[in-house]
Amino acid sequence: MIPIPRPGTPERQRLIDTHWRCIQSMKGVAGCAILECATPGDTTDVGGGIYDDPLLRQVLFRMRAQPPAGKLVVICTKPDREWRIGRLSGIRGVPPSFVDERVFEDEQEVQHAIFLMRLDELPESDGMPEHFHEGWKRGAYNWT
Structure with a gap:
């Protein structure tokens, strides 16, 4: 598996820069x-990003594969005008909580912003075989 780049490394900065370029390029396009x-803003001709960067693709895969408990999510507080970052409780029926006051x-x-926070939270060794389990819909995650 590919280790998660740590702060201060050129690989990490390259990932952040590539992610930011992609985010800026997709402004006005639904989704992420x-x-x-x-x-x-025109998706008729796309490239770069996860197509050309295997490390970015692997890091995003690991971020998206995390179990729901504690996962960072986008919460729309005013439709199409205002968003905040929340953290999932991992318990069905318990709403997410805001992580900070940023709007x-x-x-x-x-x-x-979520990408940067997740990058800080992932351990460098994340993605090794011992981190995988049979599924997130197990009893430990309150899916009974």
Whole structure:
């Protein structure tokens, strides 16, 4: 498996820069695809991002594969105008809680902020075989 780049390394900064370029390139596009548009906001010609960067693809895969308990998510507080970062409880029926007081006016920028927070939270050794389990819908995660 590929280790998660640590702070201060050129690989980590390259991942952050690539993610930011992709986020900026996709402004105005619904969802959050980590790809670069030839013309910003126009998805008829995309490339870069996870297509060209295997380390970024692997890191995003590991982030998305985390169990739901404690996972960071985007919470829309005012439709199409305001977003905040929340953390899932991992218990069905218990709402997520806000992680801080920041309010974002751009849906893509909140996605990048979550990427940076997840990058800080992932241990360098994450993604090794011992971190995988049979599934997140097990009793330990309150899916009974």
